[in-house]
Amino acid sequence: xxxxxxxxxxxxxxxxxxxxxxxxAEPAVAEARNGQFGFSVDNTIGATPQPNxxxxxxxDFFRERRLAHQLRLARDSDLNKxxxxxxxxxxxxxxxxxxxxxxxxxxxxxxxMSAVDGQPAIFDxxxxxxxxxxxxxxxxxxxxxxxFYSAYHEIIPKxxxxxxxxxxxxxxxxxxxxxxxxxxxxxQCVSIMRSLA
Numbered sequence: 098x099x100x101x102x103x104x105x106x107x108x109x110x111x112x113x114x115x116x117x118x119x120x121x122a123e124p125a126v127a128e129a130r131n132g133q134f135g136f137s138v139d140n141t142i143g144a145t146p147q148p149n150x151x152x153x154x155x156x157d158f159f160r161e162r163r164l165a166h167q168l169r170l171a172r173d174s175d176l177n178k179x180x181x182x183x184x185x186x187x188x189x190x191x192x193x194x195x196x197x198x199x200x201x202x203x204x205x206x207x208x209x210m211s212a213v214d215g216q217p218a219i220f221d222x223x224x225x226x227x228x229x230x231x232x233x234x235x236x237x238x239x240x241x242x243x244x245f246y247s248a249y250h251e252i253i254p255k256x257x258x259x260x261x262x263x264x265x266x267x268x269x270x271x272x273x274x275x276x277x278x279x280x281x282x283x284x285q286c287v288s289i290m291r292s293l294a
Contacts, residue, residue: 107217109241112210113248115217120199120229120253129198129226134158136225142204142273145170149225155196156187159228159265167272173283176272179290186294190262198226206235229253234266264289 124130126137128151135158136149148166152158164187168180202209203223211218233241268289275282 101211101213101218101220103211103213103218105212105215106210107212107215109245110248112217113241113245113250114252116219116232117249117252120201120232122200124198124200124226126226129200132198134198134226134228135162140223140225142223142270143277145273145276147203147223147225155198155228156191159231159269160184160187163269164265164272167269167276170276171272173275176283176286176290179287179294182294183290187265190258190265190293194256194258196228199229200224201227201229201232203227203232204235205232206238207240210239228262230259230262231266231269233263234268234270236263237267237270261293264293268293 128135128137133151133153134155135151139149140147145167148162150162152162164180164184168177171177201224202219203225204221205219209219209221211220233239268286271282271285271289275286
């Protein structure tokens with residue numbers, strides 16, 4: 098493995114620019130270049146298995162491989178009833194939006210970010226090819242600054258519906274935290290699902 102001499106934090110605006118450039122980069126694998134979402138292997142999000150089998154449609158991928166997968170793991174009848182209302186409506190959040198596969202870190206929170214010689218460095222990924230906005234599903238514990246978002250959106254402009262879709266991406270990670278740690282994360286899941294359904 099490559100050795101990285103971590104030290105301090107990178108400039109937030111430079112981090113925003115570099116992350117946007119990573120998201121805009123041409124995919125390195127043929128499936129993603131051909132418009133598919135997923136990854137060449139399954140991986141994990143924390144200790145939770147994360148299925149990454151390729152799919153042609155982002156909404157179908159996110160519905161089946163992310164939200165429905167977490168709901169099955171939860172074995173919570175109330176959450177699953179809310180899921181039965183929300184999952185069929187996912188297409189509504191992506192109407193008139195072209196989603197191209199972008200490589201994302203997938204678990205981008207403050208504990209997985211640092212700097213090497215003053216430049217941004219990210220590590221411990223749960224990577225796959227996704228809608229670039231899915232990167233912000235862990236924003237609740239990433240401490241992204243206004244300067245970070247401003248620099249990011251200079252390169253990839255914010256599209257209509259961003260804030261609602263961000264709630265969907267937060268939901269995936271809240272469901273995962275509920276499955277890993279239980280307790281208080283359930284209320285966030287219920288709140289998001291009720292508001293979006």
